[in-house]
Amino acid sequence: MFLLKEVKYKDILNIESLSIKKHKTTCIVGESGSGKTTLLRLLNKLISYDRGEIFYNNQPLSDIDSIKLRRDVVMLPQAPAIFSGSIKDNLLIGLKFSERPLASDNQLYEVLKLVKLNKELSQDTEKLSGGEKQRVALARVILMNPEVLLLDEPSSALDEDTEHIIIESLVNYTKESDKTLIMVTHSKKVASQFADEIIEIKQGKIINGKGV
Numbered sequence: 520m521f522l523l524k525e526v527k528y529k530d531i532l533n534i535e536s537l538s539i540k541k542h543k544t545t546c547i548v549g550e551s552g553s554g555k556t557t558l559l560r561l562l563n564k565l566i567s568y569d570r571g572e573i574f575y576n577n578q579p580l581s582d583i584d585s586i587k588l589r590r591d592v593v594m595l596p597q598a599p600a601i602f603s604g605s606i607k608d609n610l611l612i613g614l615k616f617s618e619r620p621l622a623s624d625n626q627l628y629e630v631l632k633l634v635k636l637n638k639e640l641s642q643d644t645e646k647l648s649g650g651e652k653q654r655v656a657l658a659r660v661i662l663m664n665p666e667v668l669l670l671d672e673p674s675s676a677l678d679e680d681t682e683h684i685i686i687e688s689l690v691n692y693t694k695e696s697d698k699t700l701i702m703v704t705h706s707k708k709v710a711s712q713f714a715d716e717i718i719e720i721k722q723g724k725i726i727n728g729k730g731v
């Protein structure tokens with residue numbers, strides 16, 4: 520799915536070779552500041568590498584239009600924006616921005632079920648907890664139905680039990696729908712339990728990974 524060859528980004532990332540497989544769950548782990556978010560941003564073409572090449576389905580990213588790529592590859596940032604308004608407004612905003620067809624209320628409730636958020640669509644987001652907001656943002660990305668989900672610490676605001684339930688649900692969903700999940704996580708436990716592949720980054724270099 521993704522293949523990286525001698526990719527260098529500033530002094531932050533230096534990757535000789537890395538492959539990330541289609542239809543698998545890949546977890547990226549490593550200490551704070553090691554370059555995990557930077558790697559996700561490169562894969563989504565939010566930033567451009569200085570040297571080397573990244574291939575997406577055998578095509579160099581430099582040849583793929585960013586907007587087109589981001590229809591297939593959607594990133595959930597570490598601190599996603601939640602807007603004032605209802606849960607429904609917040610779920611639909613991703614679809615509106617990317618000019619995708621809007622979803623029915625039933626579809627919206629389905630995706631809330633997937634992230635285990637038992638709330639009314641009409642509820643104001645200002646009254647949600649940090650972990651609940653994080654799940655609204657996750658639901659928003661899932662609703663966009665991309666081929667590849669790039670998730671940056673999607674469960675950082677959750678307690679361990681809730682984290683486990685939601686990641687399990689997410690991994691099952693991506694497997695059932697033949698999607699590719701690439702997820703940065705602080706939790707080695709989550710990585711060892713759910714990942715098909717683990718990539719470990721240290722000071723911008725891949726030091727260990729079944730994905731290498």
Ligand SMILES: Nc1ncnc2c1ncn2[C@@H]1O[C@H](COP(=O)(O)OP(=O)(O)OP(=O)(O)O)[C@@H](O)[C@H]1O
Binds near residue numbers: 552554556557558
């Ligand atoms: N645009 C930028 N310009 C310069 N330095 C940057 C830029 N973005 C990130 N950095 C630096 O690059 C390094 C890697 O950052 P990155 O956000 O990828 O780390 P991370 O592994 O995701 O960290 P964390 O787990 O804390 O989120 C850090 O030292 C950071 O300060």
